Structures are given as structure tokens and as C-alpha cells.
Amino acid sequence: MASILTGQAVKAFNINCGECPIRHRAVCSRSDTDELALLESMKSYKTYEQGQTIVWAGDQMAFVGSVVKGVATLSQTMEDGRRQMVGLLLPSDFVGRPGRNLAPFDVVAATEVTLCRFQRAPFEKLLTSSPNIGPRLLQMTLDELDAAREWMLLLGRKTAREKIASLLAIIASREANIGLRSAAGKVRFDLPLSREAMADYLGLTLETVSRQMSTLKREGVIVLESKRVISVPNFANLLNETGDDTDGGMLT
């Protein structure tokens, strides 16, 4: 299932990653014990503090891996400072591109972020020798592509209100691990982005984001328990504001 949220919607590895608080999703099948061992020996962890740039666009990227903890963003910036986020990386999302030396976009830690990393070179060697990893990566990338294209609809055609509602619905469903169409009643979740980061993602200004949040709050669609903690009394009401097909949600 592809999420509109991020190019990295699909989880990365299913190595039983010792110290990781999460289990990476299946790239290797459980029977690929050699691959598992090799991957296990390659991995290393690194934590980045909030606001820190993990990789600059155009720089070498020596590793691939996945987010263990925290939230990172993928974004690009124009010369005059206009910025557009092109992906949001939540825990278990994949980072990096096999076969690609240079990072095409900035990767920035939106909160404190811990990555589980694998050296790119040996990982790519493994890619050619294991019959399972390649197809899995292709499927992941196709999911990211779908997500990016869903976001193109949001950026090109949705109103500010619809954009905000869409973002909140997606974050809510991902954090709560519910499907977007399961229009359950009350949902409560943490918003891991500043108003400015939301604006960068939605193609808006931070003032417009703030105003729309206030409006949705005034109308009772959302409740701001604190600036970064939101609860949604009735998830169906939020979905109604996204502009997406009501009986289905925005996913294919």
C-alpha cells in the first residue's frame, strides 16, 4: 500500500535488527540466512540532532539504510530560498538509492533522527547476489513513485484547506497504523513537523498553514491538545475535508 505521505512509504528491511526498536520489513526472506548475516555485519547506527542536515543535495551518499527513530525530510531549495519538501521519512522508511552515488535532494532531521545504515557498496553487491532484494526494492520504489504522483495532485490542484486536511489525515493514519479508509472515530497523534515544515511540504506559507489549522480547530474538525499533539474527534470528518474520494480515501 502506497502512502501519499512520502516517497519512502514502504518499509525497508526485515532484518531482525538487534538494537533497533523496530523490525525492518522484508527484503530478505527469512531463509536467506547468509544474506541476513552479511547485512547484520554491515550495519551501523548514527543519530542526528534536530535540524541537522544528514546529506546535502549533490553530495556523495556512502550509505543506504532506514529511519529507526524520528522524522527526516527530503527537500530541494531554489536559489532565492523557495523550498519544497518532496518526501517525509518516518521510522522504518528507506533512505538512499542503490546504484546512485549522489544525493539528489537534501535530507534533514526534522526531529532527532536515528538511522540504521549499511555501506552502499557492499549492499549493492548483496543486491546482485540475492534474488529477493532487487524485486523488493523495485516494488518499494514504485510505491514511492505513486506517492510522489499523489502529492503532485495535492500540490497542483488542492486548496490550502484540503492540503492541510490531507497531510493531517496521512500522518494520523500512519502514526495510528490505520488505513486511510478506516474512518474510525477518535484518533490522537503527534505532529512531528513545525508549521514551517508543513508549509514547505504543502507548497504554502507558514501563515496560511497556521490559519487553516486554526479554522479546522474552530470548526471542531481537529483539537489542538498542544501545538504538536492533535486529536481528531471524528476521523471521517477530517477525510471529508481532503478533497479525495470519500468512499475510498486517496489510495489506489
Place this chain on the structure above:
Amino acid sequence: MASILTGQAVKAFNINCGECPIRHRAVCSRSDTDELALLESMKSYKTYEQGQTIVWAGDQMAFVGSVVKGVATLSQTMEDGRRQMVGLLLPSDFVGRPGRNLAPFDVVAATEVTLCRFQRAPFEKLLTSSPNIGPRLLQMTLDELDAAREWMLLLGRKTAREKIASLLAIIASREANIGLRSAAGKVRFDLPLSREAMADYLGLTLETVSRQMSTLKREGVIVLESKRVISVPNFANLLNETGDDTDGGMLT
């Protein structure tokens, strides 16, 4: 090289495709004679007339293949009719998604389009047996992803004028087979899209597209030889209007 133009920037197959006016790009290496023969036996051609929908979003898609002639678009539509194009398929671009049964977006013939098609099922079997096709498809998909993300910047942050200039620059460079940074002098090319299709791609209305075209024409940046044939007296001037880094173009 990824193009901002389309998710399908990278060419598809390098089969010496008998009747095809183009040569499909390398998926199989030349030595994979068995695979080549198999692919050759699977292929079939189909022509769609202008305006015809090749596949509807949500429908089964029994084939993969590539565009031989003409221009097709990938797009999605909201219930109320708002439409956003998410990819533009030019000759030699790949169509369809291995491993995916359902089409996520509408595929429409913008001009008369001829596809060279392969049944999806046998193609996927080939995918597992050949060591070359998989990695090639992964690289293609990564290029499409880069292109989609470049387009997100355009949709979210560029002005109408910059959007038009970007689109023209990309089509010009693709049709003329020149790099975006080769700021050569005069370029002349065919515009295979209606004003409405351009608007759908750029997240604008057709009136705004028309107005910006007129403005660029009035200022001498472009010359409208006919409504669908454009010449650019000085390509560098057009690039200057795209909002992208002047000494490099919009590609990584």
C-alpha cells in the same frame, strides 16, 4: 539522466524492434539472445487515436511496453473534475508497472499514439529469469521518481511564468535531443500538447497558460510559428525564465 518532464524519462527496451521506428533502450544486454527472442515473440503493436483513453485509473493493465509514436499522458482526476497530469510519455518512454495489476492513473493519448506492448505475465517471468532486466527497471523507476520530485518543486513553488518556461525548455531539449544545460542558440520544436493539457500538467488554468505564452512571445523569448510549433531564438533566455539554477539547469 532524469528528466523533469516525465516519470518515464528513461527509455525502455533495447530490442531491435523490427517494425518500430525507434530502437528500445537497453534492458537486455545484447548477449541475452534467449531473452531477446522471447521478448520479440511476445510483442504486439497497437495504435490509439488522439484523445482516446488507453487505460483508466483502477483498471486492469495486462501489458507493459513503450511508446513508439505520439505522446501520451498520465493523469488523475478529482471527483469535481480538477485534473493533474503526473507524467508525460514521449516516444521510447516506458508504460506500465511490472508486478502491478491495476493502473493507478489514467493513460490518455494526447496525439495519435502507437504502443509496442508485451503481455505483463510473461514479461514478469522473464524479469525473474534474466539478471539484467530487473536492475535496469529499478534504475528507470528511480529516474521517474527524481523527475516526479523535480515536478513537485515546480508545482509547489514556481510562478506561472516559470512553469511555462520550464515546460517549454524541457520539451525543447527532449525533442531536439540536447541537454538542458547546453544553452545553444536557436531551437525549434513541436509542442505536442493543447493549452489545456499544458495547464493540467502545470497546475494552472488554460487561460493563464495562454496569457503567459503570449507574454513570452511579446517579449521575444519564444516565437509561435504556429500554435503548436515554437521556436526559441536564444535558448539561454528561455532557461533564464525557468527559475532554475542558471549555471546548470534543473537536473542533478
Place this chain on the structure above:
DNA sequence: AGCCATAATTGATCTCGATCAAAGTTCAGC
């Protein structure tokens, strides 16, 4: 050529979101 349907241009006006500006919050650090 002339006709007609479709595509494109141009004009007038409106509106949503941007911009400029000023308070109000929150929280880390002393």
C-alpha cells in the same frame, strides 16, 4: 472556398493565499 466545431486569445473582475507586520506562546536555560 466556405462552414462549423474546436482551440486559443483577450478582457474584466474576483478570490485565495502571499506578504508585511505585530502580538501572543512556549520552553530551555539561568
Place this chain on the structure above:
DNA sequence: GCTGAACTTTGATCGAGATCAATTATGGCT
């Protein structure tokens, strides 16, 4: 608990692009 910096909200105004509405090409057809 205070203080100050960063973040957020709110207000006033502006403007780019949308919308509504005519015209004006254009190209396919008889």
C-alpha cells in the same frame, strides 16, 4: 520563577492566478 529566543497565531493589505465572458483563430470537412 524569570528571561529571551524561537515558534505560532492573528491582523491588514496586496497581488497572481482563477473565474466568468466574449471574441478570434484554426483546421477538418463538404
